[in-house]
Amino acid sequence: xxxxxxxxxxxxxxxxxxxxxxxxxxxxxxxxxxxxxxxxxxxxxxxxxxxxxxxxxxxxxxxxxxxxxxxxxxxxxxxxxxxxxxxxxxxxxxxxxxxxxxxxxxxxxxxxxxxxxxxxxxxxxxxxxxxxxxxxxxxxxxxxxxxxxxxxxxxxxxxxxxxxxxxxxxxxxxxxxxxxxxxxxxxxxxxxxxxxxxxxxxxxxxxxxxxxxxxxxxxxxxxxxxxxxxxxxxxxxxxxxxxxxxxxxxxxxxxxxxxxxxxxxxxxxxxxxxxxxxxxxxxxxxxxxxxxxxxxxxxxxxxxxxxxxxxxxxxxxxxxxxxxxxxxxxxxxxxxxxxxxxxxxxx
Amino acid sequence: xxxxxxxxxxxxxxxxxxxxxxxxxxxxxxxxxxxxxxxxxxxxxxxxxxxxxxxxxxxxxxxxxxxxxxxxxxxxxxxxxxxxxxxxxxxxxxxxxxxxxxxxxxxxxxxxxxxxxxxxxxxxxxxxxxxxxxxxxxxxxxxxxxxxxxxxxxxxxxxxxxxxxxxxxxxxxxxxxxxxxxxxxxxxxxxxxxxxxxxxxxxxxxxxxxxxxxxxxxxxxxxxxxxxxxxxxxxxxxxxxxxxxxxxxxxxxxxxxxxxxxxxxxxxxxxxxxxxxxxxxxxxxxxxxxxxxxxxxxxxxxxxxxxxxxxxxxxxxxxxxxxxxxxx
Amino acid sequence: xxxxxxxxxxxxxxxxxxxxxxxxxxxxxxxxxxxxxxxxxxxxxxxxxxxxxxxxxxxxxxxxxxxxxxxxxxxxxxxxxxxxxxxxxxxxxxxxxxxxxxxxxxxxxxxxxxxxxxxxxxxxxxxxxxxxxxxxxxxxxxxxxxxxxxxxxxxxxxxxxxxxxxxxxxxxxxxxxxxxxxxxxxxxxxxxxxxxxxxxxxxxxxxxxxxxxxxxxxxxxxxxxxxxxxxxxxxxx
Numbered sequence: 001x002x003x004x005x006x007x008x009x010x011x012x013x014x015x016x017x018x019x020x021x022x023x024x025x026x027x028x029x030x031x032x033x034x035x036x037x038x039x040x041x042x043x044x045x046x047x048x049x050x051x052x053x054x055x056x057x058x059x060x061x062x063x064x065x066x067x068x069x070x071x072x073x074x075x076x077x078x079x080x081x082x083x084x085x086x087x088x089x090x091x092x093x094x095x096x097x098x099x100x101x102x103x104x105x106x107x108x109x110x111x112x113x114x115x116x117x118x119x120x121x122x123x124x125x126x127x128x129x130x131x132x133x134x135x136x137x138x139x140x141x142x143x144x145x146x147x148x149x150x151x152x153x154x155x156x157x158x159x160x161x162x163x164x165x166x167x168x169x170x171x172x173x174x175x176x177x178x179x180x181x182x183x184x185x186x187x188x189x190x191x192x193x194x195x196x197x198x199x200x201x202x203x204x205x206x207x208x209x210x211x212x213x214x215x216x217x218x219x220x221x222x223x224x225x226x227x228x229x230x231x232x233x234x235x236x237x238x239x240x241x242x243x244x245x246x247x248x249x250x251x252x253x254x255x256x257x258x259x260x261x262x263x264x265x266x267x268x269x270x271x272x273x274x275x276x277x278x279x280x281x282x283x284x285x286x287x288x289x290x291x292x293x294x295x296x297x298x299x300x301x302x303x304x305x306x307x308x309x310x311x312x313x314x315x316x317x318x319x320x321x322x323x324x325x326x327x328x329x330x331x332x333x334x335x336x337x338x339x340x341x342x343x344x345x346x347x
Numbered sequence: 348x349x350x351x352x353x354x355x356x357x358x359x360x361x362x363x364x365x366x367x368x369x370x371x372x373x374x375x376x377x378x379x380x381x382x383x384x385x386x387x388x389x390x391x392x393x394x395x396x397x398x399x400x401x402x403x404x405x406x407x408x409x410x411x412x413x414x415x416x417x418x419x420x421x422x423x424x425x426x427x428x429x430x431x432x433x434x435x436x437x438x439x440x441x442x443x444x445x446x447x448x449x450x451x452x453x454x455x456x457x458x459x460x461x462x463x464x465x466x467x468x469x470x471x472x473x474x475x476x477x478x479x480x481x482x483x484x485x486x487x488x489x490x491x492x493x494x495x496x497x498x499x500x501x502x503x504x505x506x507x508x509x510x511x512x513x514x515x516x517x518x519x520x521x522x523x524x525x526x527x528x529x530x531x532x533x534x535x536x537x538x539x540x541x542x543x544x545x546x547x548x549x550x551x552x553x554x555x556x557x558x559x560x561x562x563x564x565x566x567x568x569x570x571x572x573x574x575x576x577x578x579x580x581x582x583x584x585x586x587x588x589x590x591x592x593x594x595x596x597x598x599x600x601x602x603x604x605x606x607x608x609x610x611x612x613x614x615x616x617x618x619x620x621x622x623x624x625x626x627x628x629x630x631x632x633x634x635x636x637x638x639x640x641x642x643x644x645x646x647x648x649x650x651x652x653x654x655x656x657x658x659x660x661x662x663x664x665x666x667x668x669x670x671x672x673x674x675x
Numbered sequence: 676x677x678x679x680x681x682x683x684x685x686x687x688x689x690x691x692x693x694x695x696x697x698x699x700x701x702x703x704x705x706x707x708x709x710x711x712x713x714x715x716x717x718x719x720x721x722x723x724x725x726x727x728x729x730x731x732x733x734x735x736x737x738x739x740x741x742x743x744x745x746x747x748x749x750x751x752x753x754x755x756x757x758x759x760x761x762x763x764x765x766x767x768x769x770x771x772x773x774x775x776x777x778x779x780x781x782x783x784x785x786x787x788x789x790x791x792x793x794x795x796x797x798x799x800x801x802x803x804x805x806x807x808x809x810x811x812x813x814x815x816x817x818x819x820x821x822x823x824x825x826x827x828x829x830x831x832x833x834x835x836x837x838x839x840x841x842x843x844x845x846x847x848x849x850x851x852x853x854x855x856x857x858x859x860x861x862x863x864x865x866x867x868x869x870x871x872x873x874x875x876x877x878x879x880x881x882x883x884x885x886x887x888x889x890x891x892x893x894x895x896x897x898x899x900x901x902x903x904x905x906x907x908x909x910x911x912x
Contacts (some may be wrong), residue, residue, distance in 0.1 A: 054468040056416075109654065116657065118414060121471060122605060123653045125416065129602055130646035137643060211780050215769040222767045225729050226781045227755035227829060264598065268479045271472045279469075321487035328480035332461050335473065339465050 010294055018301075021178035026297050028177070032186040032255070034293025035193025039248030040270035041277070041285040042200060043241025049217040049280025051234050052117060053110060056124040058245050059267025060131035061098045063260070065246025067139055069094030070146050070258045073250075087149035091250045098246015103239035110238075111231070128263070136260060143259030148173065152185040189251055196244065200282055213237060217280050265324075269296075272331045278341025287342060295330055299323030364523055367391065368516060380515060388519040389511070389587075394627045395526035396583045401607035401619035402533050403576035408605075409614035410537055411569040412549030414467075417458070417474030418604045420481045421451055421574045423596030425581030427485065430500040430591040431493055440506050447582045448575055455574025459567045466552075475598070482596040499592025503585060511587050518587070525583060529576055534616055536572065545569055577604075599642075606649050612661025621660055682707040682833055682863045683728070688737030688747075690720075690727045697723045699887035700737070705833065705880075710855075710864040712878035712895065714871070714909060719884040721867040722764055725835045728865075729761050730754045741833070756783060760826030764837040764867075766818045768825070770811035774802055777810055777821055781828035788828055795824045798854050816847035820854065827862075834858075837867045852876060871909060875899050883908045 015023045040062055047055050073090040081089075105127065113120045147153065151171050159172035160181040167175050167184055174181035204210040212233055216223045224230045249262070256262060269292060277288025303318045334341065351358065368388050372379040379385075400422055407413045425447050432443040462473045484490070486497045494500055505511065511518045536542050547555040548562050556562050585591040594600065603626070611622025629648070633641035656663060683705040690698040698720050705711045713721050726732045728739055730751040739747040746754050755761065769777050778795070782788050796803040799820040805813065813821060819839055826834055839855070840848040848870070855877055858864065868874040874881070875895060882892040891908060898905045 048468070052468075054471065109650070112654070119653050119657055121414065121468065122609065123650060125598075125602060125605070126646055126649045126653060129599065130643065130650060133640075133643035133646055137640065208779070208782075211772060211776050214771055215776075215780050218769055218771060219767055221731060221751075222763065222769070223780065224751040225731065225755055225761045225763070226825070227752050227783045228780070229750075229752045231750075264479070268476060272476055275469065275472055275476075319488045321483050322489060325480040325483040325487070328476045331473070331476055335461060335465060335469075339469070 006291065007294075010291075010298070014298060021180045022301075024178055025180050025182055026301050027294070028182055028186065028190070029300075030294035030297030031190045031193075031290070032293070033296050034290040035189050036248055036252045036255075036266070037269050037273050037289035037292055038193050038286055039196065039244050039251065040266050041273035041289045042196075042282055043244045044270050045274045045277070045279055045281065045285035046213070047238055047241045048274070050213060050220065050237050051114075053120050053238075054124070055238075055241070056121065056267065057102075057105065057127040057131060058242065058270060059263035059265075060128045060135075061102055061242045062245040062249040062252075062266050063135060063263030064101060064131060064249070065094035065098040066249030066253045066258045066262060067135055068097040069246075069250030070144055070253055071139075073146065074144070083147075083149040084151045087151075091247055094250035095243045095247035098249070099239040099243030101246075102242025103235055105242075106235050106238035111234075128267075132260060132263060141260060143257050145257050146253040148185045148254045152183075152188060185254055189255070192251055196247075197286060204282060209233070209236075269327065272327055275331050275341055276334045278343040281343040284341055284343030292327055292330070295327060296323060299326055361523075361527060364391070365520075368519060385515050388515050390627070390631065392511070392515075392519045392522040393584075393587060394624045395522040396580050396587065397603075397607065397627055398526050398620045398623035399529040399583070400577055400580035401604055401611070401623045402529060402616060403573040403580065404604035405608045405613055405616065405619045406533055406536070406569055406576075407573045408608060409618070410542060410549065411545040411566055412552075413463075413566060413569065414471050415462070415474040415570075416471050416598070416601055417462075417476075417478030418573075418577055419596050419598065419600035420458075420478040421455065421577035422581035422584070422600055422604075423481060423485065423591070423593075424451060424454055425578030426585035426591035426595045427494060427500065428578070429582040430503045430585050433503050433505070434500065435493060440509070444579075444582065447578050451575045451578030452571055454578075455571045456567070458574075459570040463563055463566050463570070475601075478596065478598070478601065482593055482598075485593040485596050495592075497593060499590050499594075500585075501590045503589050503591065505586050505589060509586065511589070522583060522587075525579070529579075530616060530620070533572075533576070537616065541565065541568065602649070606645075606652075608659075609657075610649075610652055610659050612659030612664075615659075615661040618659050618661040625660070680707050681705060683739070683741050683865065685724070685728070686738045686740075688724070688727055688734045688739060690723055690732050690734045692723070692732060697732075697887055698727060698734070698737075700889075701727075701884065701887065702889045702892075703882050704892065705863060705865050707863050708860065709879040710859055710866055710877050711880040711882060712874040713865060713867045713882050713884065714874060715884035715890075716910060717869075720887040721884055722837055723887075724884065725761070725763075725837050725865070725867060728754070728835060729759065755829075758830065758832040760829065760831035760834045762822045762826045762834065762836040762839065764841065766815075766822040768810045768813070768818050768821050770809065772810055773807050774810065774813070774821055775806045777825055778802075778828050781825045783829040787830065791828045795827060798857060799824055814847075815843050816850065819843065819847075819851060823851075823854070832863060834862055834864045835867075836864060838869060839866075840868060840870045840873055848873060871905070 014026060018026065040058060044055060044058050047053055069090040072093045073086055109123060110120055113123060153173050154171035156170045156172065158170045160174040160176050161167035161170055161172040162176050164175060173184060175184050204214060212223060212228055216230060216233060220230050273288035273292045274285055276291060277284030300320055300323050303320055303323045368379055368384055371387050372384040375383045377383055404418050407415055428447045428450050429443045432438040432446055458477055462470050465473060485494055488496050508514060509518055509521060544555065544560050544565050548565060552562055581595060607622035607626050608619045610625060611618030611620065630645065633644050637644060681704045685701055685703040688698050688701045701720065701724055713724060715721055723732060727734045730749055734747050738745060741757055778788055801817050802821060802824055839851050852873055866874060866878060878895045881895050881898055883890045
């Protein structure tokens with residue numbers, strides 16, 4: 001209810017402030033960001049909900065997925081392949097490497113520490129540091145730019161595509177939405193987020209493993225006493241969560257690039273989304289990610305066009321860093337009102 | 348006499364540190380304000396500053412059981428406040444120091460009131476988020492003329508009498524005094540009733556609350572004291588480096604505090620002291636030996652310590668003592 | 676004391692929780708096909724005994740033998756898989772899962788639930804009526820029934836039931852006693868119960884713990900016929 005209320009207020013303000021086509025394009029930008037945040041926050045939230053581990057290494061696995069996926073996409077190894085196929089495989093490679101690294105991490109390093117929860121947090125923080133240094137050692141300190149595949153990046157005289165249907169034929173890099181061009185790749189990111197969300201909900205609600213996970217979030221010990229090997233489920237869920245993050249890294253790469261700052265940045269946004277939504281709830285993590293994405297999109301727009309409040313004579317122009325920093329304030333606000341988050345189950 | 352006997356190791360250590368520059372000078376035959384003696388005065392001055400930073404973190408984590416991942420923000424804030432006031436506002440050092448203390452108190456109150464509303468890992472995340480916010484702001488181009496954005500605030504005009512380049516020995520003794528005073532202050536706090544309440548909160552907050560302590564206030568006090576100390580350490584660090592930069596606010600700076608505290612042994616005051624010396628000297632050694640790859644080794648050392656030496660050097664030392672005593 | 680073949684036996688079990696020595700050498704025999712009541716004051720170590728059997732606390736020494744094989748040292752899920760159903764204190768049903776899902780999760784082999792469901796629905800008709808209701812919307816008695824049913828989904832040979840009457844109204848306790856009575860003879864049960872009258876009505880054998888030690892064990896008839904002994908062992912009651 002509260003979330004819907006906030007959402008309604010945000011949207012109302014959005015449409016009051018901007019003309020509809022600008023508002024819609026901000027909304028879509030927000031959903032794009034929200035979809036990427038969701039890929040990070042859903043895993044964080046599930047892992048915390050099930051095994052009480054706050055995984056500070058989530059960001060570095062997001063980054064590792066991006067680098068490894070990019071390396072595959074850009075390497076000569078796949079160059080002969082069609083760029084669309086290459087991109088699809090890159091997403092899978094990023095996801096697989098996130099899942100593999102996360103699974104190994106849980107099994108080898110975190111598992112011995114279930115009796116000492118603080119040390120798990122200390123450990124994952126240390127792994128962030130180590131992981132970043134390893135990536136730096138392999139790929140250097142300069143960032144990379146990842147091109148979108150041909151499917152979202154074809155030049156033709158028709159561009160930008162007048163409609164979604166036309167896009168399927170001409171594959172322009174942007175599509176006209178209410179007469180304003182919007183990058184077609186970002187629409188794909190939104191769609192991808194929706195698909196993952198539906199997949200996760202199906203997994204959690206309709207499968208036996210989903211039942212085990214939902215039960216384990218509440219009482220892992222009791223699940224174990226029913227004969228389920230919870231430790232194996234832990235490793236699986238950890239790998240699932242970090243796999244989503246790794247995939248998210250590849251998905252985000254064509255938008256934000258591949259660089260050493262992305263891990264920290266998205267870990268932080270993931271945390272904020274989870275704090276806003278409430279730990280241990282997939283719906284919460286999703287709602288938090290969407291709210292945050294929208295807030296960022298609106299913030300970026302305001303920063304870009306300059307912030308003019310009624311009592312100001314001149315618009316205040318700011319750098320995008322300010323919009324980035326301001327999301328922390330949103331988190332602080334939510335915490336003050338509802339310390340357990342909007343959908344929180346655990347304190 | 349009794350006081351001297353009880354504190355003999357500490358007094359001996361202080362004495363050794365006071366004599367250290369002269370001893371090195373005698374040993375190497377170089378003048379006290381040049382060459383090897385000057386270099387080692389600098390190394391130790393940095394250790395003293397980092398030790399204060401580590402002790403302030405230990406007060407939070409080791410005593411009050413507050414796991415904050417945002418401690419770097421106080422360290423960085425101290426550096427930036429003193430830098431901006433000295434360079435852009437032309438304040439005197441004492442006035443700037445007072446401003447550092449007041450602003451750190453205000454900042455830690457603000458963070459504390461928000462973050463202490465939540466417990467455990469939530470607090471950890473929230474403090475990290477605040478620190479990241481400060482980090483992002485320090486790099487923001489909007490305030491370039493004040494902060495120097497991503498380049499940092501360069502060439503802070505440190506008063507001539509304290510100049511780390513020209514008056515190294517003075518800087519050494521000021522850092523030493525700063526370290527001794529901070530250590531003494533925190534020891535007074537941890538041995539006072541307040542310190543015992545903090546430990547009670549760490550062990551079992553519900554029980555401490557049930558006995559009737561307002562645990563929120565106690566934790567807030569710990570945060571403010573730790574915040575001020577970290578900010579002063581950050582100030583000293585900025586004076587030493589003659590600059591304040593975004594790196595002081597970065598997560599790696601918080602990790603550094605964690606590392607020094609854990610490696611030495613959390614919940615003991617000599618632990619962080621030891622940890623600071625170890626980390627700084629090890630970092631220097633690794634840097635000499637491995638060049639730009641040393642942070643990786645550093646991280647691996649940290650991970651190994653978390654896994655295998657959870658109570659740090661002091662913990663390992665104490666359990667060794669205990670075992671030996673049991674055998675006798 | 677005439678004892679049949681024991682399905683479960685504990686010998687000299689010592690369990691620590693942190694630094695505290697909770698079980699200080701518990702001996703216990705649970706004969707196959709019967710209900711055994713584990714009695715004793717609050718804090719005597721009854722719940723810890725059940726948790727030690729399930730491997731939820733690891734005994735530091737002693738033996739736990741189930742059907743001829745050692746259980747101690749095995750991980751909890753393997754202990755359960757040997758055929759032990761556990762109904763913990765406070766029931767611990769999954770609040771966010773529906774009644775049906777609460778049963779489904781207890782399947783160890785495909786088809787367990789299909790096979791068990793008719794019997795469970797006869798025992799506890801409410802579970803059929805509220806099949807899709809979330810666990811948190813059940814009454815205390817319904818939660819207790821669900822917890823017992825959950826332990827019976829898989830093909831278990833021993834049920835460990837901890838304080839089934841705790842916090843329930845007398846009339847509901849009556850219904851649960853009736854249900855458990857129907858189980859008698861079909862299953863082996865180790866029952867922890869504060870309510871002596873309920874324990875007496877259900878059990879064939881008893882074992883009394885005090886301060887983590889086994890004080891006395893025997894046939895229930897011995898206790899029910901000797902009020903003085905009962906009072907001495909269990910205090911007033």
